[in-house]
Structure formats: structure tokens, C-alpha cells
Amino acid sequence: MTVVGILHPGSMGAAVAAQASRSGAEILWCPTGRSSATKERALRYGLTAVNDLGELTERAEIILSICPPAHAEEVATEVAAHPFTGIYVDGNAISPASMARVYAILARTGATVVDGSVIGSPPSASKNTRLYLSGPSEGLMPVASLFAGSAVHTHLLPGDVGRASALKLSYSSYQKASRVLAAVAYALASDYGVDEELLDVAQGRTTSYLAETAYIPKVAARSWRWGPEMKEAAYALEEAGLPSDLANAAAAVMSRWDSLKDSSLDIPQVLDHLHAAQDGEPT
Template sequence: MTTLGILHPGSMGAAVAAQARLCGAEVLWCPDGRSASTKERAERYGLTPVRGLSEMTEQADMILSLCPPAAAEEVARAVAACSYARIYVDGNAVAPAAMANISAILRRSGSTVVDASVIGSPPSESKSPRLYLSGPAEALSAVVQLFAGSAVQARPLSGGIGQASALKLSYSSYQKASRALAAVAYALASDHGVEAELLDLAQGRTTSYLAETAYFPKVAARSWRWGPEMKEAAHALEEAGLPSNLADAAAVVMGRWTGLKDTSPDLALVIEELHTGPHCGPT
């Protein structure tokens, strides 16, 4: 039986870890400093608590990091400080250069590093996200085996560390930024009383995000995490010599929604916050 350590069981991390557990793995987690909601999720999914990170690194065959991107390197350093020398899977939305730094930190402790990215909603009976993987072939096979037959579709990529991160941020730079852009467009139309006409135009294209106004509140509630991800997407674009303005701008837009973290706002409040929320950059 594989023993997996999860850092940390948020809504995505807990659901992914639960799929590994359903496939026969024991899943460890560290309760210290975690919120009540995180503890509730861990208990609901049957995760095994450990006294601290050092205990996890002693017991885990594999550690999966799924945390806000700004914390990814700090988490990696903490694991490396415990002299962890088995498989470390970084599933965070970080730029390829950041992933290379994380890999270098962990290789010094003897870890085998896998670059990973989760694309899609948390796994469930009705949802099956893809877990893209890049890095050493033997380690990729171990991760694929861990999730075999589960709702997590593990898909190896060729090309080594950085490929999974690049794919994640390539997708995010369009998918998440376009959601924010649609909300801003709707807000402008709403200011001038032409939102119905705008939606009529948008609904002529059935794939347009502009028609999905019910999704804007979900974007706003998640923007505390999506905003930093857009910054990482901007870094990835800059590394490739491409314009990063839209990703940076999306982060600024999402910064106006930071006060709506983990809430369930209605559409009117979301639009109001676009006008009056915190200014997190140049306007």
C-alpha cells in the first residue's frame, strides 16, 4: 500500500487525495495550523493525521503539494529541510521557472520531483479532472498507478520538469482571464443599461463566457487564489518573450474581489466590487 502525504487538503487537495485513498493508498495530512473547514474535509475523506511535517516525511512514499502558488516554494523548502528523499509531486499553478527552482530545492535533499498540474474541477462522482505530469519516467509511472481507476485522469507528458506547469498556465491564462474579462464587459454594459442587449449578442455564440453570468460570483469568490495564479501566468508569458499585459490586468481585476474570499456573493455585489473593491495595481 502506498502512503501519500497531502500538503494541504483544501477543496482540491482533499478531493484528489480522497481518490488516492479510494484506490487503496493511506493518505497523511498535518492538522497543525489548519482551519476548521480543512479539518472537517480531512475527517470527511478519511485522511490520517500526523503530528507534524517531519512525521509525514518519515512515513510517506510520496508527497503531493496542492497549495496557493505563492506558498509553493516555502512548502517545498520545509519538506526539503526534513531531508525528504522520495517522490515529491508539486501540483501548484506556478510558472516553469518557479517549478525549476522548486525542483532544485528538493533535489538537494534527495527527492525525486514530479511537475504536476490539475486541470478541471475537484474530482467527484460526476467530475473527472486531468492530472498532467512531467519529470522522471519512473516517478510518473508511480503517480499514474496511484490514481489508476479513479476519477483523477493522470496523464504523463514528455519533456521533463516545467512541461506540466507550462500547460497549466497556458490554459489558465486564457480560461481564467477570459472569465474576468467577461465580467468587466458585463459591468460596463450594466452601467449603461444595455446588459440585456449585450447578453443577446453573447448568446448568439453558445460558447461565449459572456452568457454565463451565474459564474461571475464563483470567479469573484475564488479570486484570492486566481489572482496570484494570473501573476504566475504573466511570469510564464514573459519567460517566453510574449506579452503578459492581459494576465497582469486580470490579476488587478481579481484584486478588486479579494474581500469576497470564500463567500457566496450575488451578481449585483460582484459588479459593485469591480467598481469599489481594493485597487491592487495601476488603473
């Protein structure tokens, strides 16, 4: 039986860890300092309580860290204070640079550190979740085998730690920001009584812009006039007392494409312009 420790089992962490029990793993958690809601969740998922973090690190062969990203390094430091030499999976939504720091914290204790990213809703009988993994090869397969036949579908990425984290933030930077932008857009439409019409327009589309990569060069070629349009959107939002940060940010991004007016570059060339521009200056 593989023994797995889950740190701070929130709604996602507890659900992911519970899926590992399908392969026969025992799932440990430490109730010290945790809320009553967390304790109820751990009980519901059949997690085994231990006395303290020291017992968890002593018994666990694999530790899963799935917690709020602001606490990822702090949690890693707490684990590093104990003699843990097993596999440590950081499944938090942190940057590649933050992941590198987590790696450095745990690697010096002798642990095998795996970079993980969880994409999707908490796994259940009706929902599957993707777990992307990168890092040392000796750590990847033991983690992947934990979730064989479960609602957590693992995907191994070639390369070092940081790749799984980069994938997570690449996806969430669009997914989360687009949800917020949608809320702001509907707030503005609602102020003018055209929210139902906005919904009607939106329902004419059935795919995500994130999947329409071929459209990126078209956006770049039109940014010379779309950027000012976003500035006007920002003014309208400000007049309505709504946050204009996202609209202004979109305009700032488009300003990096000002020189590409009516161009026909390919995707790599267009994306290079985003990297090359400095201080908001077009290339």
C-alpha cells in the first residue's frame, strides 16, 4: 500500500487525494490548526488523521501540496523542516520561478520534487480532472500510477520543473481573466439596459477564443484601431463607476502591435512582438 499525505485538504486537494485511494493508497492528513469545514471534508473523503506534520512526513511516501498559491513556499518550508525524502508534488497554481524556489527548498532535504498543475473542477463520479506533471523522471511514474483508473487523468510533460506550472498559469491567465472581464462587460451593459442583447450576441458563439489560435495574427493586425477602442471601453467603464483595469490592460497589450497594422505575419512572429516591446513602446 502506498501512503500519501495531503497538505491542507481544501475542496480540490481533498478530492484529488481521495481519487488516489482507488489504487489502494492510504491518504494521511494533519488536522492541527485546520477548520471544522476541513475536518468534515477529510472525514467525508475517508482521509486518515495523523498527530502532526512530523508523523505525516515520516509515514508518507508521496506528499501532495494543493493549497492557495500564496502559501505554497511556506508549506514547502514547513515540510523541509522534517526529514522527508519521498516524492513531493507541488500542485499549486504558482509561477515557474516560484516552483523553482519550492524545488530548491525541498531538494536540499533529499526529496524528489515534482511540478504539478491541476486543471478542471474537483474530480468526482461525474467530473474528470487533469493533472499535468513535469520534473525528475523517477518521480513522475509513481505519481501517475496513483491515479490509474481514477477521475484524475495524469499527463506527463517532458522537461524540468516549471513546465507544468507554466501550463497552469497560461491557461488560468485567460480563463480567470475572461470570466472577470465578462462580469465587467455585463455590468456595463446592465447599466444601459442592454444586458439581454449582449447575451444574445454572445450566444451566437459556441467556442472559446483560446482555441482559435489562427485569429491571433488578425488581432495583431487590427490592434492599431482595436487598442483605441479598448481605451474608449475603459472610459465608458470609468464613467459608469466600474473597474477599467482589464480594458486598459488590453489596450496596453495591443499597443505592442501598433507597428503590425494590416500585416500578415504568422503566430510565432506576432507573439515575438509581445516579448520584444519594452516599456509599452511598439517594436
